[in-house]
Structure formats: structure tokens, C-alpha cells
Amino acid sequence: MQSSLKKSLYLGLAALSFASVASVTANASNANAAKKHTAAKKVTYKTTDSKLDQSVVFKSTGKNAVYNKPVGKRSVKVSKADMASKANSKNTSDLFMAYQEGVTSKGVHYYKVVSFDKKVRGFVYNKGVAKVDNRQEVANPSNTTGYLTVTNRFFNQPYGEKFAGNTLKHTYDGMNIAANQFTVSKAVKVNNDQTYYYVTSKDNSLVNGWVNSVYFSNTITKSAQDAMNTKNAVHVKFVDAANLGTLVSSADVQPNKGAYDKGASNYSSDEFNAAINKQLLNSGYTFAGVSTDGNANAATPKQGDNVTVLVNKNNTSSVVPATFAFNSVSLVNGFYTADATSGIAVQDVPSLTTDQQNELKGYKNDTFDINKVVNDIFASGKTWNVIKSGGATYTFDKDATLRAYNADKNFGNNGNNTVTFNDVFNNQIHAYYTKNTDNNDASKSTTDPNADFTTPGTQQKAAANVRAAADAFKNANGDSNAKLATAIQSVYGKNGNNDSLKNDISASKLNMSDNGDLQALNGALNPAPAYDTNTTNIDNALNGIDSTKLSDSTTEANINAVKAALKGKDLATVKSELKGNFDVSGSNGDKKSSKFANLTNTQVSNLNDIVNKLQQSDLASN
Incomplete structure (x- = not known):
């Protein structure tokens, strides 16, 4: 019975426990249901301004993403990370314009934005973008x-x-x-x-x-520039003179570089003809004349004019040869000098091959290439590189020849940047050669024991440079300084200077008084110093001489004192002032001007004696 009672008690307690648990569970479920019912309250959004100023520019702050809508189930249009990137961007496409503003039922403010490239459109928390001054x-x-x-x-x-x-x-x-x-x-x-x-x-x-x-x-x-050239150009049609119905070509030409001369309202005939000849270079045609049909002033056209130019097709009568003068250059006293007593006889010049002869012929308005001719005819091993004549051997000097060519106003220095066969037909090209005698031993043709032959051609090259500079100086335009600059650049290039030429003059041992060209070059390079001719300055200098230094006219210290006082003064003017203010030849004794009252007549006489012993060079400034 006790056993039955225990079992009944156990079952009762279990049932009671189950009931308690069931009650607790039911109460919890009811509470959760209540909470869920409260959270499900819908968040709303209201537009507060649908007409924002669209001229205002916004930039991402990088703090928030852009969504397709402000509330509810939404998706990301631009992530927060991408917006952070846009915050640092300099790309205009990453800027925004806000065209609406609104707020959620929870009080959260949003902008509706669109990117400048219109690829992003959506809602962003108003702290996610900021206004910027974009100008x-x-x-x-x-x-x-x-x-x-x-x-x-x-x-x-x-x-x-x-x-x-x-x-x-x-x-x-x-x-x-x-x-x-x-x-x-x-x-x-x-x-x-x-x-x-x-x-x-x-x-x-x-x-x-x-x-x-x-x-x-x-x-x-x-x-x-192209448009301006077209606007300023003369529009030319080239027509075959033998068949006026045949148009050869057309071109826009720029006489005088496209600019009228000062005061002119049209191009001159020379300017126009030069432009036409330049246009016809290597064309196979030559200028025959200007057609005045429909334009009486066609030969002196204006900018924008249309002109018909007649041309002739080149034929054998238009072919001319290049002409050369073979200049003998001897080694005398260790430098190049023109050989006046003998030269290369024409009959001793070797015959050229047919190809070489053809290379030296061309139509008058074909361009002439001196470098090609030198390489094909005069270079080492070529026909005209070494010529034997009159018991001597002559060797072509490329540097001397090209320098003379480039300095010649008819060729490299003609201002046209082009040399034609007509140029080398009407003007001889000077080909320079060194003359060697006694089995080509150049050193045996010099009489100068100090000639520098340890470095081959040092003294000779220096002399050639000086002579080339003298030629260039003679042919250059402008004043003395401008001509000197042109001569130096033609020989030494853009990095050359006065010292380059002075060094070569010293190394060449040339006598710069040898001829007028060398004298002119040397005069420009070493201009005579300017001496003071102001009489007031000279009077002050004379009056300032220490009178104790004029006790006699023979003491070296006294002479040097006078030189020092008159340094930089013009000697002729000094003598004139002495003569005018100190009558040292008067029969009644020396008379002096009152302005030099501090000097005695004896001192005046000694001063005059010292001055008469001086040379202008003694007064040169240091």
C-alpha cells in the first residue's frame, strides 16, 4: 500500500510540474507576440521639398551609402566604401545634385540625389553628402x-x-x-x-x-599657322605654257614669308617670282611667266589672289653643270696659304666616270647636294681626292671646302636654305687642296722648325679655321660685331666664341696683317680701345700730376707718374691741351694758363718733354 501511495505521489508531483512549465511557456509566448506586434509598426517617408536648387553641388562625405529608397525593403545603389572613394575623387562625374529632400517617420533626413554623369540616382542620408563651392x-x-x-x-x-x-x-x-x-x-x-x-x-x-x-x-x-598661311597665300595654278589647257599642279605660295614689306599693299614681282621658283624646285618644270588674263596685277599679287603661272617642262636645254675652281693650298710655315705661283693644271684633273659626270649635271631648278658630291667624287679613294700636277701632289681638304661653301653668299649662306644647279653653274664652287711636295712629305715643305706636327694638322687646321672665318666675315651682313658673330658661328658652330678664334689665331702663327680680309677680321676681334678725349678730364689729369715728379723729364719714376695720371686719355688731345695752355715754345720763355698755376715753367717744360716721349699704347687702360 505504501508502494502504491509513493507512486501516486510521484505522479501527482510530475503532473504539477508539467502544468507549471506549460503555464510559464504560454506566458512567454504571449509576451513575444506582443513585442512582435509592436515592432511591425511601419516606418514612413515624406518628401518635404521637391524643388531644391539644382545649381547647388554636393560631394560625398564617405559616411553613408546610397539606396534605391529611403525606407522599407531597400537595396544599395552605391556602397559606403564606394562613397568614401568618391569623397576623395577629383572626377566631375562623382559630384551630386540633390533635387528632393525628405524625412522618415523616425526623423531621419534624406536627399534624393543624382550623380553628374547620371549613372547614380537614389537616396542618401543627409550627412552622407555635403554642399561644396565648385567654382x-x-x-x-x-x-x-x-x-x-x-x-x-x-x-x-x-x-x-x-x-x-x-x-x-x-x-x-x-x-x-x-x-x-x-x-x-x-x-x-x-x-x-x-x-x-x-x-x-x-x-x-x-x-x-x-x-x-x-x-x-x-x-x-x-x-x-596653316589657316593663316592659306589666308595670306597667293593661290597659284601652274599651267603648261606649251598647252594652256593642261593644268600641271596648284599650290598656295607665301611670297616674302607671307608678309608685305613695310608700307606695301601687295607683293613685289621679285618676291612673287622667288616664291614661284622655290615652289618649282625639283618639279621638272621651270617658271615661264605670269598670265595676266583676268588680273592685270597678277605679277605683283595681293594676299588671297588667284594667279595663273605658266611653266615649261624641263628638257636637255635646261640642264647645266656644276662648276668648280680648284684652289691650291700649300703648307708654308706650318699653315695653309694660297699658292700664288702654281696650281692644279686643268689637263691634270682626272676624268670622271659617266655616273659622276651625270651627278654634276641637273636642271637649273633642281637642288644641288654638296655633301653627296663630296662623298661620291672628292672623298678618300674617289676620282678627285688626290690630284698630281706640276710635280706636286694635291690632296682634297673636305673641311676647308665645306666651310668656304657654307660661308659663300651664293651657296650655303644665300638665305634660301636651298642651292640649285643654276647657282653652282653661275658661281664656281671652290674646292680646296693641300699641296705636298718632295714625295708628299708635308713636313719638308715647311721652313718653321717650331711647326706643330706632333698632333697632325694642329697648326694647319687652326690656320684654315682663321682663313675660313675671314672669308665668312667678308661675306656677312651687318655691323662689325654682327659680321664677327656670323663668321665665328660658321666656323665653330653655335658653341663657338671670340676665344675660339683667338686661340686659332695664336696656334696658326698667321700674320694678321697679311691681307685686308685678315686685317678686317682681326680689327673686329680686337677693336682699338676708346680713349678719353674730354678736355676737362684731361686738364684735371694734367693739373693733378704730383709736381715733385716733374723735376726732370728723364727719371723713369717721373715718366711712370705721368703715364699713370694720363691713363686712358687720348694722347693727341693731351698734346693739344699742353700746346693750348702751356706755350713752351714762346720766345719770351714758357707761358702757362692760370688754370695750371700750381706748376712752374720748368715743370711745364719737363711735362711737355715726357708727353712727347709717350705712345698712345702707354696710356692704355689695364
Whole structure:
């Protein structure tokens, strides 16, 4: 019975426990259900302003993402990480325009935004973007006049300054404005660190707008130069003179480099003819004349004129040969000098091959290539490299020949940058040779025991340089200094200077008084110093001489004292002042001007004696 009682007690307790647990579980479930019912309350969104100022620019702060909608089940349009990247971006496309503003029922404020490139549109927490000033006024360029390297990138506003208005202006499509000059009046920098200029055409004020500064250049652009050349050119049709119905070619030519002479309103006939001949170089045709049909002033045209030029097809009568003068150059006293007593006899010049002869012939307006001729005919091993004549052997000197050629006004120094066969037919090319005697032993032809032959050609080369400079100086234009600069550059190149020539003069041991050309060159290189001829300065110098140094006229110290006092003064003027103020030849004894009252007559006489012993060089400044 006790056993049965225990079992009943156990079962009762178990049932009671189960009931308690069931009650607790039921209460918990009811509580959760209540909580769920409260959380399910819907969050709403209300637009507070649907017409925001669209000229305001926003930039990402990098703190929040962009969503497709502000509340509810939404998706990410731009992640927070991407927005952080846009916060540091200089790309205009990464800026935003906010066109709506709203707030959720929880009080969270959002902007509805669109990126400048219109690829992103959505909602962002209002702390996720911030307003920025996207227009910074900057200084205009130092030179506000220039050209546009690109002429189809005009905007109504600096590109990227704000969301709207970033489209290109097409107002000037089809207009030829490549040659126009533009003036900058405003400069602005935008978010992407690009600077934009507001430019206006100087040729047409209606052509204006904002352009990227990288497209503005103070240097004339190729397209502008080409357009300007076309505008300033004379438009030429070349017609065969033998068949006036045959158009050979056409071209725009630029007489006188496209500019009239001062005061002129048209090109001269010489300017126009020179431009035509240049255009016809190597064309196979030569200039025959200008047709005046329809244009009586065709021979002296204006910019933009249309002119018909008659040309003749080249034939055998147009072929001319290049002409040469073979200059003998001897080694005398260790340097080159023209050989006046003997030269290369014409009959001793070797015959050329047929190909070489043809190379020295060409149509008058074909270009002549001196370097090719030198390499094919005069170079080592070629026909005219070594010539034996009159018991001597002559060896071609390439450097001397080319320097003389390039300095000659008829050839390399003609200002045309081109030498034609007509040039080398009418003017001889001087081919320079060194003359060696006694079995070609050059050292045996010198009488100077100090000639430098340890370094081959040192003294000779220096002399050749000096002579080439003298030739170039003679043929150059301008004043003495300009001619000297031209001569030095022709011999030594752009890095040459006065010292280059002075060093060669010293090394060559040339007598610079040998002829007028050398004298002229030396005079320009070493101009005579200018001496003071001001009589007041000279009187002061004379009066300032220490009178104790004029006790006699023979003591070296006294002479040196007078030299020092008169340093830099013109000796002839000094003597004139002495004669005018100190009558040292008067029959009644020496008489002196009152302005030199500190000197006795004896001192005046000694001073006069010292001055008469001096040379102008004694008074040269150090």
C-alpha cells in the first residue's frame, strides 16, 4: 500500500510540474507576440521639398551609402566604401545634385540625389553628402592673347561647375576659326582641378565661351599657322605654257614669308617670282611667266589672289653643270696659304666616270647636294681626292671646302636654305687642296722648325679655321660685331666664341696683317680701345700730376707718374691741351694758363718733354 501511495505521489508531483512549465511557456509566448506586434509598426517617408536648387553641388562625405529608397525593403545603389572613394575623387562625374529632400517617420533626413554623369540616382542620408563651392575664381594667364589647339570644345559654363549646362556649344560648328586669336577675360577652377578660360575671338566677338585652359596656347598652333598661311597665300595654278589647257599642279605660295614689306599693299614681282621658283624646285618644270588674263596685277599679287603661272617642262636645254675652281693650298710655315705661283693644271684633273659626270649635271631648278658630291667624287679613294700636277701632289681638304661653301653668299649662306644647279653653274664652287711636295712629305715643305706636327694638322687646321672665318666675315651682313658673330658661328658652330678664334689665331702663327680680309677680321676681334678725349678730364689729369715728379723729364719714376695720371686719355688731345695752355715754345720763355698755376715753367717744360716721349699704347687702360 505504501508502494502504491509513493507512486501516486510521484505522479501527482510530475503532473504539477508539467502544468507549471506549460503555464510559464504560454506566458512567454504571449509576451513575444506582443513585442512582435509592436515592432511591425511601419516606418514612413515624406518628401518635404521637391524643388531644391539644382545649381547647388554636393560631394560625398564617405559616411553613408546610397539606396534605391529611403525606407522599407531597400537595396544599395552605391556602397559606403564606394562613397568614401568618391569623397576623395577629383572626377566631375562623382559630384551630386540633390533635387528632393525628405524625412522618415523616425526623423531621419534624406536627399534624393543624382550623380553628374547620371549613372547614380537614389537616396542618401543627409550627412552622407555635403554642399561644396565648385567654382573658384583664379588669375588670368600672364599673356591673355593666344590660340586654341582645339576649336570645338566651347561650353556655356566651366565644365562640371554645376549639374546642368555641361553640354558642348555647337554654335560655331562649320565655322573656320582655326586662325582666330582669342582673348581670355575670366579664369575659373572647378572640383577636378581643371582651369577653364572664358575666351572671345578677336576676329569675331560673337565667337566666345568657356574652354579648358589646356586648349589655350600663346604660341601659334599649327592649325592656326596653316589657316593663316592659306589666308595670306597667293593661290597659284601652274599651267603648261606649251598647252594652256593642261593644268600641271596648284599650290598656295607665301611670297616674302607671307608678309608685305613695310608700307606695301601687295607683293613685289621679285618676291612673287622667288616664291614661284622655290615652289618649282625639283618639279621638272621651270617658271615661264605670269598670265595676266583676268588680273592685270597678277605679277605683283595681293594676299588671297588667284594667279595663273605658266611653266615649261624641263628638257636637255635646261640642264647645266656644276662648276668648280680648284684652289691650291700649300703648307708654308706650318699653315695653309694660297699658292700664288702654281696650281692644279686643268689637263691634270682626272676624268670622271659617266655616273659622276651625270651627278654634276641637273636642271637649273633642281637642288644641288654638296655633301653627296663630296662623298661620291672628292672623298678618300674617289676620282678627285688626290690630284698630281706640276710635280706636286694635291690632296682634297673636305673641311676647308665645306666651310668656304657654307660661308659663300651664293651657296650655303644665300638665305634660301636651298642651292640649285643654276647657282653652282653661275658661281664656281671652290674646292680646296693641300699641296705636298718632295714625295708628299708635308713636313719638308715647311721652313718653321717650331711647326706643330706632333698632333697632325694642329697648326694647319687652326690656320684654315682663321682663313675660313675671314672669308665668312667678308661675306656677312651687318655691323662689325654682327659680321664677327656670323663668321665665328660658321666656323665653330653655335658653341663657338671670340676665344675660339683667338686661340686659332695664336696656334696658326698667321700674320694678321697679311691681307685686308685678315686685317678686317682681326680689327673686329680686337677693336682699338676708346680713349678719353674730354678736355676737362684731361686738364684735371694734367693739373693733378704730383709736381715733385716733374723735376726732370728723364727719371723713369717721373715718366711712370705721368703715364699713370694720363691713363686712358687720348694722347693727341693731351698734346693739344699742353700746346693750348702751356706755350713752351714762346720766345719770351714758357707761358702757362692760370688754370695750371700750381706748376712752374720748368715743370711745364719737363711735362711737355715726357708727353712727347709717350705712345698712345702707354696710356692704355689695364
